[in-house]
Amino acid sequence: MRALHVITGLGVGGAEQQLRLLLRHVPAQCDVVTLTNPGPVAAGLTADGVRVIHLGMRGNRDLGALPRLTRLIRTGGYDVVHTHLYRACLYGRIAARLAGVRAVVATEHSIGDTLLEGRPLTPGVRALYLAGERLGRATVAVSPAVAERLRRWGVPGRRIRTIPNGIDAPLFAHDEVARKEARMFYGLPEDAYVVGGVGRLAPGKRFDVLVRALAELPGDVRLLLVGDGPEQETLRRTARALGVADRVVLTGERPYLPDPGDDAPGVVALLSAMDVLASPSAEEAFGLAVVEALAAGLPVLYASCPAVEDLPPDAAPGALRVTGGAGAYARELLRLRAAGPGGREAPQAVRRYDIAYSARKLMDVYTAALAGSTLEVSSP
Template sequence: MTRIRTLLFSTLYPSSVRPSHGIFVETRLRELLASGEVETQVVAPVPWFPSTAPRFGDWAKMASTPRVETHNGIAVHHPRYFLPPKVGMNIAPWTLAWGARATVAKLIRDGFDFDLIDAHYYYPDGVAAAMLARWFNKPFVVTARGTDLNLIPQHAWPRRLIKQTAEAAAGSIGVCGALMDVLRDMGVDNSRLHVLRNGVDLQRFVPEDRQAARAKLGLQQEGRLLVSVGHLIERKGHDIAIAALPFLPSDVRLAIVGDGVERERLATQAQQLGVTHRVHFAGSRPQTELKWWYSAADALTLCSSREGWANVLLEAMACGTPVIATNIWGTPEVVSDPSAGELMHERSPVGLLRAFEQLMGRETHRATVRRYAEGFSWQATTSGQLALFRKARV
């Protein structure tokens, strides 16, 4: 059978400059490529910015992104697009599509005449992909991942464009059922909607001895440890984990793995609550190191206000670590058994406290948590993608 040629299109894709950005998209692609039935090049546009001066933070990183690179063995193209402040969100689908058009045309001229566009994130990426698909007469598929459908459609103009895109797509994929419910409620034909959840890399995320992991990370070994992993932004709820510490037993400590705009505010919060000595800010860590943080913990806590399918939950479980998470969107589909962890009855410090008490009040075996995670391999998702792509290219 002839291999399927796909053009993966998304602003959420890692680069040599931002290796952790959109890593969940790259992970799914790597699993798909491992089937041997797909050939792919990636077009991952980045916003244009005039300076690479470090004082501009992430904008400077985007400006220094190579135009073309091979990242983890995959060809990746990074055309620029215009994203002006304030009005950028409304015009982004158009600037994104126009910014990528020349790159896509060149790929075709150079011999990569792909069968379909595999777009990730519904707005603006999926809407832009629909434009590219019209211009180049190609079918396209869009994967929804969270905020693109659980928040953005609250705005009328993006909602209209999302609905139009879903109706034009050969198929829409949601990483959890709740995301496809949004499109179904918009009136999109159910036959076009597919739930293909993320899996977990069971080779990368493996249990390590807890005390050895803490020693390796330089953490105090006495007492219990909660780990909160994710960007330091409001919706991830690291502040809720900090606020719960005064109510939790005094031997419980919290390690926060990630970086972002909330770093200073979170440190101030810990100081004001008198728990600075119980909070460890680890900063951003490479994904290859995360197994040690998960293994060091008695539980992972995820207090997000919005999540499509939180990969950190499965990563922690694969390391034998149970989880405490907010009961939102796709999370109940991830944490569907008490052996995996606890869902908070409310997104608050008290909600975290009650879930912690429930989890610690029963015997939880790391081997049991690992076995639960092993039920989330990538095989079903890869098979589902292949079936959809074959149908789309006919």
């Protein structure tokens, strides 16, 4: 089976890294087209032996990209076209149909109740999405919460498949050596209490809540934010205004594991360097950073995380939902600090999100799409 994955960009983001991990486990010959930004994940995919093509799209209205993508699909002889993220889903579905490929699958990574990939979800955006969705054969939701949102929009239930994001859980096991090295690299004292956040520095992630919470916490507490985005300078200004700039570390985009020649720690090592992960984002489609933190044995404070909320009660005892702003996070962080470090062991619930399971379920979707089946794939 030949499959083409079409994605909007390949910077370091949850959807992009999830695609790279998934392709390591899917038993199909896969190529990847990125419409824009062939960033670090593109280099990682290439290192994995995956062919990556940059379409060179200049913006949302670059209609010249459509015939280029159509030709690429037609000449590639692909059996399945799988799209990821809003722009790629729209252009990829249309191009696949024009190229004569009907087995079109899309994964919805970032749909919230009011936001789509961090942007306001307007009636026009929703209408355009629904028009494009009809060209596909299956739409994969990364959580039951996303599946329910799609149904409320009007996507027929027979086309929705729920397949959770997956992780390589053993990769995130706590490493004391990596903890010390990562702290040393970023100048974090060994005895500091380090609050971490992982994700795109965008308004919807609400990392400013953590900066404001830091101002209410003792001076030996540090904030370690892993990611990049348009809010970076705003966060720096907020930290300076609150007098905590010297206690905030912004690492920028980091891969899970650094490439050869890259001395900076990757996400895996940075999770070991943290004492707690906080995710104040009010709208999440899954909550991948939370699951990865749980796999690292970290306690987690979160505002929205379908990956945890879909679990049986008490399946993830280290995760606590926090409602409210900076004051609420500061109070819970003080409580966790006073309780002392835990055993740094991952809860059994993490096994539910095994990447190999997700890959098997995705192959079931491909098989059904090729057969023209409308039978739903069961949720985990």
